[in-house]
Amino acid sequence: MTKDAVLGLDVGGSSVKYRLASVTRSDRMPDALDEGRAPTPAEDPVAGLAELARRVTAGVRLDAVAVAIPGIVDAERGTVVRSANLPALNGLELGPRLSDMIGVPVSVLNDGRAAAVAEARWGAGAGIRDVFTLALGTGIAGAHVVDGVVVDGAHGSAGELGHVVIEPNGAWCTCGQRGCLETVIGAPALRRAWSSAGGEGAPSAMFAAYEACDARAVEIVNRAADALADAILTLLALVDPGVIVIGGGLATSPHRLVTLTAASVAERATFHRVVPIVPARLGRWAGAVGAVAQAQTLAARTEEAVA
Incomplete structure (x- = not known):
């Protein structure tokens, strides 16, 4: 064995991103031994995950593994409650079963929370103790991280900013409410709005049209930014974070939604303490990096328990 290491796995519908890193926690994001x-x-x-773990960690002494899953997770039991993208995992005690197969402790966590921890610890929120992270995609995922730990709430469902009602008489949301933030700024909502305006293609095509000053795209993007600003003003009033980090597929460079939203919040804030609203830094690897952070924590706790 050459060195101690931890493994972070970010399991998606079609691929697993893996990152092998040092077991030692630090303020600096550890270099990948393999990814x-x-x-x-x-x-x-x-x-399959056990075989991947064995292959990736050949030649190192593995101390812990963390697996990020898209869906509802019972982190305490290591169980996947429900995953729309990975139905084969529904109800599966993934943590204990994988631990038995590879012989090291295994933690299971939600992929959005993993990404939030990564951004708070080593990404755009580094150095700030209170970070709220949003991921804009098909849905709107949110997580509040304080001192490197996700604040889950009493029932594990805190941070769901995507289901704050922005337009009370707006479109029906998949959650059963009308006018949730997701019905305005989620990728399917933007695609529908762009199509209804005569545009063609995915939201990326709409953002390209925005850059070309297409009036239809400008109207849709501005509406989306104002809706997100509404939600963030509520967030500022209730949570008062130190920084808001916005990532996900709809917030990639040139970060129009981020900059427009920040400007709208600053213009409309009254008593609110306006904090920096910044783009995420870690991109598509944030989930795997966050899983590494969780695995490092698990390894440290295991060592303390044994000592």
Whole structure:
């Protein structure tokens, strides 16, 4: 064995991003000893992830593994409650079963929370103790991280800014309410708005049209930014974070939604303490990096328990 290491796995619908890193926690993001992608195992997810872990960690002494999953997770039991993208994992005690197969402690966490921890610890929120992270995509994921730990709330569902009602008589949301933030700024909502305005293609095409000053795209993007600003003003009033980090597929460079939203918040704030609203830094690897952070914490706790 050459060195101690931890492994972070970010499991998606089609691929698993893996990152092997030092077991030692530090303020600096650890360099990857190895990282890459592998197909998401389809037949037996536990056996497939175990085989991936063995292959990636050959030659190192593995101390802990953390697995980030898109869906609802019972972190205490290491169980995947429900995952729309990975139904084979529904109800599966992934943590204990994978731990039995590879012989090290395994933690299971939600992928959005993993990304939030990564951004708070080593990304755009580094150095700030109170960070709220938003991921703009098909849905709107949110997580509040204080001192490196996600504040889950009493029932594990805190941070759902995507289901703050912005337009009370607006479109129906998949959650059953009308006018949630997701019905205005989620990727499907933007795609529908762009199509209804005569545009073609995905939201990326709409943002390209915005850059070309297409009046239709400008109207849709400005409306989306104002809706997000509404939600963030509520967030500032209730949570008062030190920084708001915005990432996800709809917030990539040139970060128009981020800059427009920040300007709208600054213009409309009254008693609110306006904090920096900044783009995320870690991109698509944030989930794997956050899983590494969780694995480091798990390794440290395990060592303390044994000592």
